Each structure stands twice: as C-alpha cells, then as structure tokens.
Amino acid sequence: MMEYDQKSLEEKWQKKWQEMNIYNFDFKSSKQPYSIDVPPRYASGPLHAGHAVHYTHIDFAARYKRMRGYNVFFPLCFDVNGIPIEERVERQLNITRKDIDRHEFTKLCSAFAQKNIATMTNQFIRLGESMDPSIYYQTDAEYYRRITQISFIELFNKGYIYKGRFPVNWCPRCMTAMADAEVVYSDRTTKLNTIKFYFTKPQDEQLLKYPGIGKDSHGVYIEIATTRPEMLAVCQIVAVHPTDERAPWLVGQTVKVPPELTKEVKIVQDDAVDPNFGTGLVMICTVGDKEDLKWVFKYKLPLEMSIDEEGKMTSITGKYKGLKIDDARKTIIEEMTKNGLLLKQEPLAQSIGVCWRCKTPVEFINAKQWFLKTIPFKHLVLDKSNAMHWYPEFMKIRLEDWVNSLE
Numbered sequence: 001m002m003e004y005d006q007k008s009l010e011e012k013w014q015k016k017w018q019e020m021n022i023y024n025f026d027f028k029s030s031k032q033p034y035s036i037d038v039p040p041r042y043a044s045g046p047l048h049a050g051h052a053v054h055y056t057h058i059d060f061a062a063r064y065k066r067m068r069g070y071n072v073f074f075p076l077c078f079d080v081n082g083i084p085i086e087e088r089v090e091r092q093l094n095i096t097r098k099d100i101d102r103h104e105f106t107k108l109c110s111a112f113a114q115k116n117i118a119t120m121t122n123q124f125i126r127l128g129e130s131m132d133p134s135i136y137y138q139t140d141a142e143y144y145r146r147i148t149q150i151s152f153i154e155l156f157n158k159g160y161i162y163k164g165r166f167p168v169n170w171c172p173r174c175m176t177a178m179a180d181a182e183v184v185y186s187d188r189t190t191k192l193n194t195i196k197f198y199f200t201k202p203q204d205e206q207l208l209k210y211p212g213i214g215k216d217s218h219g220v221y222i223e224i225a226t227t228r229p230e231m232l233a234v235c236q237i238v239a240v241h242p243t244d245e246r247a248p249w250l251v252g253q254t255v256k257v258p259p260e261l262t263k264e265v266k267i268v269q270d271d272a273v274d275p276n277f278g279t280g281l282v283m284i285c286t287v288g289d290k291e292d293l294k295w296v297f298k299y300k301l302p303l304e305m306s307i308d309e310e311g312k313m314t315s316i317t318g319k320y321k322g323l324k325i326d327d328a329r330k331t332i333i334e335e336m337t338k339n340g341l342l343l344k345q346e347p348l349a350q351s352i353g354v355c356w357r358c359k360t361p362v363e364f365i366n367a368k369q370w371f372l373k374t375i376p377f378k379h380l381v382l383d384k385s386n387a388m389h390w391y392p393e394f395m396k397i398r399l400e401d402w403v404n405s406l407e
C-alpha cells in the first residue's frame with residue numbers, strides 16, 4: 001500500500017481548489033448573499049496557533065453557509081495600518097520613527113508588512129481557511145486610503161470632527177494617544193512615599209493626637225502618601241473623606257506643597273477619597289490618571305501638565321524641566337530626603353495602565369488631537385443593535401455597555 005503523505009496531498013488539493021475558485025464570491029449570482037465582516041489580520045507578524053483557532057471558527061460559518069446554498073462573501077484581508085507595525089520596525093532597527101525621514105520610515109513599514117502578508121497568506125492556505133482572494137483588500141491600498149480620507153473630509157465638513165486639547169491616554173514611547181480599550185494593565189511593585197505638607201497657619205496642639213499629623217521644627221504638617229512625587233508641582237488640592245475624624249479640623253485649611261513649599265493648596269472633603277489608602281489624605285494632581293479628570297471637572301482645577309508628549313517634565317516643574325519621568329521621581333525623592341520632607345518609603349504592589357504595544361506606563365497628556373463626535377450617534381447605534389438578531393445574546397449587552405460608556 002502507498003504511504004499516506006499528507007503534505008503533498010494537502011498541497012495538491014489546495015492548489016486544485018484555488019484553480020477551481022471554489023471560495024469565490026459570485027457577483028452575478030442570484031443566491032442570497034451571506035457576508036462575513038472578517039477582522040483583517042494585523043500585518044505585524046506571522047500567524048500563531050491562536051489565530052489558527054480564531055480564524056477557523058469564522059471559517060466554520062463560511063463553509064456551513066456555502067453548503068446551505070448562500071453566496072458567501074468572505075474576503076482575504078489584512079490590516080496594515082497602525083502602530084504595532086511601526087513599533088516592530090522601530091524595535092528591529094533600534095530607532096524611533098522621529099529618527100529618520102517619514103517617507104523612508106513608511107517604506108520600511110510597508111516592506112515589513114508585505115513580508116508578513118506573504119507568510120500569512122500561505123499560512124491561511126495551508127490551514128485550509130476558505131477566504132476569498134478575489135475580493136482581497138489591505139488597509140493601506142491607495143483606494144482604501146482614499147475612502148478613509150474622503151470619509152474624514154466629509155465628517156469634518158459636517159462638523160463632526162474637530163481639533164482640540166484634552167487630556168488623553170498617551171504612550172510617551174510611541175508618542176501617540178490611546179483609546180481606553182488600548183490601555184492594558186500590568187502589575188508592578190512601586191514605592192509609596194509618605195511626605196510632609198506643612199500647614200500655612202499655626203495649628204492647635206490637639207490636632208497632633210490624630211494619625212497622619214506631625215510636627216517638627218518647621219511646624220505642623222499632614223502626611224500624604226504618593227507613588228507619583230514627580231507630579232507635586234501640579235498638585236492642585238488635598239482631599240479627605242467627609243467621615244474622617246480629622247475632616248472637621250482640616251477642611252478649608254491650606255498646606256504648602258513640597259519640595260519647594262511655595263505653592264499653597266486647599267484641603268477639601270470628598271466621598272471619592274479612599275480612607276484606607278496611605279494616610280487617608282490624598283493629593284490631587286493634574287493629571288495622573290482618568291480618576292483625576294473627575295476631580296478636575298468637579299473642582300474646576302487648572303489643567304496644568306507636568307509631563308510632556310515625550311514623557312519629560314515640563315517647565316511648570318521648574319528645575320526638573322526636561323528630565324525623564326523616572327529621573328525626575330528619583331531626583332525629587334533625593335531632595336526631599338535631604339530636606340527631611342520624606343517620612344517613609346515602602347513597597348507597594350499596584351496595577352498600572354501600560355501601552356498595549358510597548359508596555360510603557362501610560363501618562364495623561366493634554367494633547368492636541370482630532371476628535372470625532374460620537375455622543376450624537378449613540379442612539380443610532382443602539383437602534384441598529386435592537387433591530388438585529390444577536391448570537392449569542394450577551395454580545396448585544398457588551399455592545400450596549402460599550403456605547404453607553406462613551407462620554
């Protein structure tokens with residue numbers, strides 16, 4: 001008996017099926033069409049086992065519908081836009097895109113993407129996926145870019161797109177804004193620094209019986225724990241929980257912000273304070289994370305930014321200007337240690353938002369950005385969703401939650 005050689009047999013039949021065009025969508029057919037909105041695979045690297053599983057699920061649906069007599073629209077397609085490709089090219093060549101000519105960089109990215117597309121197309125064929133190469137598209141094609149540009153101009157002319165400054169999630173390495181969905185969370189151990197904020201006015205000695213209040217030769221101070229001492233220059237208020245026993249003493253008072261001790265900020269009471277974190281007294285800076293934005297709007301705080309788009313300290317931080325975030329943090333800690341402003345430093349496990357591409361911690365930057373208005377269209381999306389049959393049903397809830405969370 002002849003030995004079964006799957007490799008040559010598979011290749012033989014795959015070639016045959018390609019020649020027969022059996023997966024092709026027929027534009028002239030009277031059969032009912034069945035369209036699959038395939039997620040175009042990112043051209044940032046070859047397929048792995050996870051893609052094989054994921055795309056095979058989609059392939060099940062395509063094959064089933066063909067067998068049921070539908071004219072199936074299931075394109076072979078690739079997503080060539082986006083920063084994952086740029087990031088990989090930057091890593092391979094050990095450069096950032098700012099280092100070389102823009103067109104030169106685009107060419108490098110394009111060559112990198114095309115190489116991956118060739119590999120992946122072959123992988124899809126070898127996996128027996130029934131995507132249709134006759135309706136192939138990739139998102140950097142001339143016509144595709146034209147459609148994108150025309151859509152942009154149309155939206156702009158209708159007033160749905162505008163340029164503005166707003167604090168956005170920002171990766172200082174990729175130098176780009178990120179949607180909330182692009183922020184991933186990573187566990188790390190950082191240092192929680194407890195530092196002194198001196199009162200501007202003399203205090204009643206009775207106050208010293210409370211935790212988180214201290215006194216030295218410079219006066220009475222409150223203790224605040226922070227993981228981001230480099231943001232002290234943009235500390236705008238200090239807050240305490242309304243039910244905190246110290247609140248009646250503290251609310252309405254002012255304290256001096258270390259290490260300069262020239263800026264004075266008010267103490268407010270707010271339900272949002274976690275009484276169990278640190279000393280139960282928090283400083284609000286502009287803008288460490290998305291939570292801080294709520295404080296900004298609630299208390300109409302000035303949107304002073306301490307970190308710029310390259311992840312360096314801004315001029316508002318005075319002598320720290322130009323330092324990288326980590327260096328600024330180190331320098332400020334050294335200075336506060338020297339001046340007796342640092343009470344203690346302890347390890348703290350925390351989950352921080354990082355860039356999904358390069359894992360750099362995400363900052364909030366007041367960046368000039370293009371914005372697309374989505375709020376006026378929320379109800380349209382929900383109406384369409386209600387008119388559809390959902391399989392499985394819970395995916396409908398997921399879409400609704402997402403739409404309703406847009407603000």
Ligand SMILES: [Zn+2]
Nearest residue numbers: 171174355358
């Ligand atoms: Zn990044």
